[in-house]
Amino acid sequence: MIGSSIYLRDRAAFTGGSPQAVYEELWQRGRKGRLRTRAILAGATLVLCGLLVNAVFGIVMAALVASADTFVHWRLYNASSVWRRGLRGEERTNRxxxxTLERRGYRVLYERTIPQHGQxxxxxxxxxxxxxxxxxxxxPDAEISQHGGRLFIDGRTQSRLVGALTARADAAADLISQVTEVPVKVTPVLAVHGGKLTRTPFAADGIVFxxxxxxxxWMSRNPSADxxxxxxxxxxxxxxxxLPIGGRITPPAAAA
Structure with a gap:
């Protein structure tokens, strides 16, 4: 498969018949059709602009139309890159x-474990x-939206996902508050990689997507504390x- 690695073959995304493998195959099959459509658009632009203005203008506009069409399809394909590799997107978010925020004085902890609630x-x-x-x-074709304040993916509610994330944030807040000895609120948010969002950002089930x-x-512009x-x-x-790293459990201690 194009763009794959021999070191990642154990991922479900690289097995035959997986949604990612099927998507990749269909994308490659559609290459000739995309090139044909691009050529038609560029040719029509060349003729029309050449007749209305001049040949040089027609060539320039045809090149711009072809470039724009190439860019749009590249954006669509690139948007699915995380999903196609069987990842969730945390590496992209970390970068x-x-x-951004770390250069502005924010502190970020990566891959911390919330005991009994996951990572x-x-x-x-x-x-x-x-x-x-x-x-x-x-x-990339999954429809992500909210109706009546609830999250829907392809028309189905996501109670397990939002419930687990909310419980994780609440547990993290309790553990941190025990150390600081003052209440600390932790707000859950979800970074969406791929899919079709009806609008962004939006809130559903108390979580911003x-x-x-x-x-x-959104986080920098919508403070919940001071x-x-x-x-x-x-x-x-x-x-x-x-919050330990890699499952190491450290008893809460009073902050200095």
């Missing part, structure tokens, strides 16, 4: 966080609050003590 992909501590970020990648970069912007720089550091230190 964005390092180049937090990212825990973001900043002046505006504390957020537990989760990542999910869906098929958006592509990673838009979600990061923490001083010293409080940000204290909460981050408390989270380091309260």
């Amino acid at each position: 964005l966080l390092r180049h 937090a992909d990212e825990l973001v501590v900043g002046p505006g609050g504390v957020w537990l970020m989760h990542n999910e990648a869906w098929h 958006a592509p990673p970069l838009k979600l990061i912007r 923490h001083s720089p010293d409080e940000v550091e204290a909460i981050a230190r408390a989270a380091v003590h309260a």
Whole structure:
């Protein structure tokens, strides 16, 4: 498969008949059709603009139309890259966080374990609050929307997903609060990789959903608290003590 690695063959995404493998095969099959359509669009633009203005203008516009069509299809294909590789998207989100919020004084903890509740992909501590970020990648044609305040994926509710994420954030808040000895609120958010979102960002079941970069912007523009720089550091230190890495359980200790 194009773009695959021999070191990743144990992933379900690389097995024959998997949704990712089928999508990749269909994409490659459609290459001739995309090139044919691109040629028709460019040719029509060349003739029309050449007649209306001149030949040089027609050539320039035809090249622009072909480039635009290529870019649109590349964006569609690139948007599914995380899902096609059988990943959830945390690596992409991590890179964005390092180049945005971390440079602005936010503290980010990666891959922290919440005992009995699984893993937090990212825990973001900043002046505006504390957020537990989760990542999910869906098929590029999956419809992600909210109706009546509830999350729907392809018309089906996602009670297990939102319930687990909410419980994880609540548990993280309790553990961090035990160390800081003051209440700390942790807000769950979900970074969406792929799929079709009706609008972004949107809130459903008490959780905000958006592509990673838009979600990061939303977090910086929608504070849920007002923490001083010293409080940000204290909460981050408390989270380091309260939330272990790789399953290591560390008893909560009072923050210095």
